[in-house]
Amino acid sequence: MTHVLQHGSILGGVVTVPNLEVALKDYHDVLGMQLVESGTLTDDLAHSWDCPKIAGAPMAVLQPTSGADCFIRLVEQLNHPDFKPTTTYGWAAYELTVEDVFGWPGRLEVSSFDIIGPPKEIDILPYFVPMQALGPGREMIYLNEVRENTPTTDLPKARSLADHIFIVILAAPDRVKTVNWYRDQLHLTEGDTYTLEYTMINEAFGKPTGTVSDLTMVQIERLPIVEVDDYPEEATLRPKHAGMLPPGNALVTLAVTDLDAIKIDWIAPPQIRSGALYRDRRTATAYGPAGELLELIEIG
Secondary structure (H helix, E strand, O other): OOOOOOOOOEEEEEEEEOOHHHHHHHHHHHOOOEEEEEEEOOHHHHHHOOOHHHOOOEEEEEEOOOOOOOEEEEEEOOOOOOOOOOOEOEEEEEEEEEOOHHHHHHHHHHOOOEEEEOOOOEOOEOOEEEEEEEOOOOOEEEEEEEOOOOOOOOOOOOOOOEEEEEEEEEEEOOHHHHHHHHHHHHOOEEEEEEEEOOHHHHHHHOOOOOOOEEEEEEEEOOEEEEEEEEOOOOOEOOOOOOOOOOOOEEEEEEEEOOHHHOOOOEOOOOEEEOOOOOOOEEEEEEEOOOOOEEEEEEOO
């Protein structure tokens, strides 16, 4: 499966970084993504994201060289001293489909990415080989080499060294409630639920070996979209500076067929925006059930 634009497609993710120049070297020079736009965060867009205090912040828009219609936007913002990845609710990670996952540890040696989990084959999930890295804004990026489709989902094989985001991971205080919200409000479907030993969650919370967690896939037909993870009771709301974006993995953008069919409370009314991502289409942003920022773009 390639990145086909349809209702539910992941159109991108926003990452906050303390130094845009450093982050650009990582995403452009190391991950190999192409810079398609640069400038500053407009006042209007900042207000629609509920982050008015960083209006005017430097930002960059990158796209995989495969040409997939999916973008990573880097926004310069101060790190929050109390933010610790994989311990708070909200967007926890972006999963990118990549080539040659076992070659990525060597490539990342010349970057500011820290490898959290080296490439590892998982017996109960033979469909892909994952690895995890923490970026310059303490954002979590999964680099997954797809081997085959799962019985219920189609997984995209990369067409560039690092290709598009194909799953976004959401840390939730109530997995079932969150899955129901995406099903009922965004008109998506509930996929499979997996119970597994989630090493990164266990390590983040000091859980003993053998502790298992549940996760549920939200998808549409065979397209995977959001992985909703159950987080332990020790998890907290994500700390953030007032009037700024959540740190790390800050915001996810999805495609929808009709914004008017989505009955949720927008931060600001939908409006048409231009640029490489928006392409003169209507868009609006809201908070999801786990406190996550979710931007929707109407594709008609």
